[in-house]
Amino acid sequence: MSGNVRVDVPKTARKGEVIEIKTLAAHGMETGFRRTYLGAPIPRDIITTFTCAYNGVEVFRAELHPSISANPFLHFTTVATESGTLEFRWTGDQGHSASASAQITVT
Amino acid sequence: MDAPSRRRFLAVSGSAAATALMAAAPRLVRAQMIRTPLNNMPEAIKRITGGAPVTRGRVTLDIPPLVENGFLVPMSVSVDSPMTSADHVKAIHVFTERNPLPETVSFHLGPRAGRAFVATRVRMADTQNVTAIAHLSDGSFWSDSVHLIVTLAACLEELPVSASP
Numbered sequence: 001m002s003g004n005v006r007v008d009v010p011k012t013a014r015k016g017e018v019i020e021i022k023t024l025a026a027h028g029m030e031t032g033f034r035r036t037y038l039g040a041p042i043p044r045d046i047i048t049t050f051t052c053a054y055n056g057v058e059v060f061r062a063e064l065h066p067s068i069s070a071n072p073f074l075h076f077t078t079v080a081t082e083s084g085t086l087e088f089r090w091t092g093d094q095g096h097s098a099s100a101s102a103q104i105t106v107t
Numbered sequence: 108m109d110a111p112s113r114r115r116f117l118a119v120s121g122s123a124a125a126t127a128l129m130a131a132a133p134r135l136v137r138a139q140m141i142r143t144p145l146n147n148m149p150e151a152i153k154r155i156t157g158g159a160p161v162t163r164g165r166v167t168l169d170i171p172p173l174v175e176n177g178f179l180v181p182m183s184v185s186v187d188s189p190m191t192s193a194d195h196v197k198a199i200h201v202f203t204e205r206n207p208l209p210e211t212v213s214f215h216l217g218p219r220a221g222r223a224f225v226a227t228r229v230r231m232a233d234t235q236n237v238t239a240i241a242h243l244s245d246g247s248f249w250s251d252s253v254h255l256i257v258t259l260a261a262c263l264e265e266l267p268v269s270a271s272p
Contacts (some may be wrong), residue, residue, distance in 0.1 A: 018221035033207045059219045067211040069179045075226035
């Protein structure tokens with residue numbers, strides 16, 4: 001596990017409630033289309049995939065491209081089905097990998 | 108016949124105005140030339156849909172129509188869907204017309220999302236159309252497009268030498 005990431009998940013929810021999840025990952029998202037002043041191309045270095053698993057079952061996935069802003073922000077929803085863990089994973093170019101998890105109590 | 112002075116005046120001044128416009132036209136054309144070229148968005152959409160028809164509607168792409176900073180454009184997509192296991196949104200794809208690549212982001216969701224809503228922040232290289240396409244569980248595709256004007260474009264600037272890797 002590495003990388004500086006933030007996740008916002010409600011700590012508690014009622015069963016069946018739709019909860020909102022916001023995530024932010026610190027990453028420059030270098031597009032691969034830019035050059036230095038000397039004309040040398042700057043290689044692409046982006047986060048390509050984000051996944052969210054709820055107690056081990058994938059509930060959301062995003063494929064990111066160079067058009068996504070630096071420090072990718074993602075906002076999505078899921079149904080609070082049971083108490084447990086939400087696991088978030090970001091993977092990308094040049095072996096980039098970051099993860100985070102959050103506990104939720106469903107009543 | 109005596110020239111009706113008002114009519115003559117309008118005819119002469121009108122043609123003068125037209126001449127002035129024609130003289131200005133090359134400058135307008137040059138302003139168009141420095142726009143970033145169209146990318147292959149139609150082909151990229153075809154790769155996702157497999158050639159299936161895309162109907163406009165059910166999708167709401169919420170993105171500001173006037174963008175000051177193309178590096179950070181907040182965007183959200185919602186789809187009119189009950190999000191049940193029988194009828195839900197499988198994926199939402201976003202495409203741009205003039206960014207270097209048409210593909211912008213793809214979200215994969217399902218009935219466990221509860222609501223068909225996603226949001227992120229994107230870069231915009233130029234004034235252009237943005238299209239969101241939703242792939243529903245019945246196999247149909249729905250879309251929404253927004254034309255947005257960008258004053259500061261993303262993606263095209265150079266880095267200082269010292270910042271090069």
